[in-house]
Amino acid sequence: MRGPPPAVLSPGVQVLGYTVERQLGQGGFGTVYLARCEGQRCALKLLHLPRVGERAEREVSILTRLRHPNVVGILGHGYLPVVQPQFAVIAMEYVDGPRLDEWADAHNPTARQAAHVLLGVARGLAATHADAVVHRDVKEANIMVRASDGVAKLVDFGIGDYAGARDLTADILPPGTVDYRAPEAWRFLRAHREAPDARYTAGPADDLWALGLVSYRLLTARFPFDGPDAAGVTEAILSSAPTPPHEENARVPRSLGDVCLRLLxxxxxxxxxxxxxxCESLEQALRGADATWDVPLCDAYAEDSATTEGEDPDSFDQWMHEPRHRPRRGKRLPPREAPAMGAADLAKEVSPPASTVRVSPGKRGAFRAWTALAGALVVAGAVWGLGMSRVAEPGSLRQEVATSGKSSQADRAAAFTGPKAPAAAVALPATLQEVSATVTTTPKDTLPLQLPSKPTKKGMRAMARAVGTAAACAALGCPGTQVRSSPPPEPCPVGAVEAMEKRHVRIGQLLDAGFGFDERFVSVQEGPGQVTLGGxxxxxxxxxxxxxxxxxxxRVYGRLTWATTRKGESFPVCFEVYDTTGGRGMVxxxxxxSSTSARIFNLATLKAVSEFK
Structure with missing residues (x-):
């Protein structure tokens, strides 16, 4: 089963005595809500039983045996509905604060603050391991930092395990996030690729490796291993020594960097x-802390880092050359607007003698970005994953992972560079991309300027089909046109508009996206699908x-309701798909x-909406 599970609870609904207030988030297996009972707030987690099976009971068993200030607490559990339940419900302590990566990005912590957060996570893990429990998915998204006092909480034991528990793993590797796999797990997978009955058992050392990755990223804002593709990243994990954190970032105290490095x-x-x-190593390092520990670990955003409109601070080119740039954290400044053009400047910009279509700067930039992106993805065979690494396309060997959308671990273990990225079938929200144009009359003695062929040919093809059909029907006597209506109106997912506003996406904003990169046209089918954001x-x-x-x-209509960044952050969205020539839906x-599949142009325009009309 793919895609996020349904969000089934509306504000005001009562479950297990708790009144639902709003949705907090959604993952591959369930949805989390903020709820309240007798004045006490809690996080109400709904796990979709057809997806998780016995893992729901496993999570409850783990949480009931763990009681620690740095581990999220359980308040109760049950099923919904009571008769023929479809969801397991777990009421947990509500941690009012951001995820670790969001906290670091917003606060730009000092070494001292980072060390205290890591100490909290290590204490939570120490208590977890002392109770013979292994988390198996330690990463920034599963560490919350309480806003009131900065206490770190280890959350989401949904794929955890404990000594004596029945084995629920159906694949060689247990579930987990691909980029946080320990080297010994990759070695096991390489050695047992042809033995489907082999099973790798994750232990405390796997959690410690993942804690090392979390520590490195917190201290340096970078991933410690890199490569040209997914297999290259895996090879680096297996054989390359990471650059010491204090060398990668001079603001990291040597003693703190050494604690991180020993975990890797x-x-x-x-x-x-x-x-x-x-814990003991971090406590010792903190005892020797001096004033250098109170300097923010990264540069702050400043005037010189604010970009002009049309420039992309997170472009594909910048991502590919990320090590060249010192990372920045903290409050972002609003982008500097490009100076308005006066009438005289505008006149110079337009060439009167010939017919021209002047595309807006943003559109030209998007076209250049897509051209570079398409070429790079075809060459690299890059496709999507939830971590920071560039992940290979899934292969034939199944691998169980924490959430949907991960790369094939078998491919990475085999050092497979990956095939060409296939065209993706997508369920996208349509958006209208407006293009500013200036049209002037061409003198008779001047040859008309050759315009880009795509919009013209598409329009001519559509007209030719219409004219041809009309002529045939006039001759043969066709019945009335059988046209399937566009999809009915529906609301956006709960929390989608708020999630977009939080990330400074305006309702009505237009974006470029792509269904695929290796062909000009792609085939899509009715049902679930996905698209990649271009800028x-x-x-x-x-x-x-x-x-x-x-x-x-x-036409092919698309409604996009879920976003996953390449760093693994997931949240609801509300985008509708438009054709690049301006129509709602794709031509x-x-x-x-076919009535269930279609062939469409590979580039689309998305529009942020507050509801699907």
């Missing part, structure tokens, strides 16, 4: 032996994967007249 040993024996030892949209970075539903009618190209 290539074998469990070379790694820090336990989370308790990590940055507010604080939503380029290359973000947008998922939703496609409707194949006289169907010749070659597929």
């Amino acid at each position: 040993g290539k074998t469990p024996e070379a790694r820090t032996p336990s989370a308790q030892v990590v 940055r949209a507010g604080d939503i970075p380029s290359l973000t994967l947008l998922s939703g539903r496609l409707f194949v009618r006289d 169907r190209e010749p070659g597929d007249e």
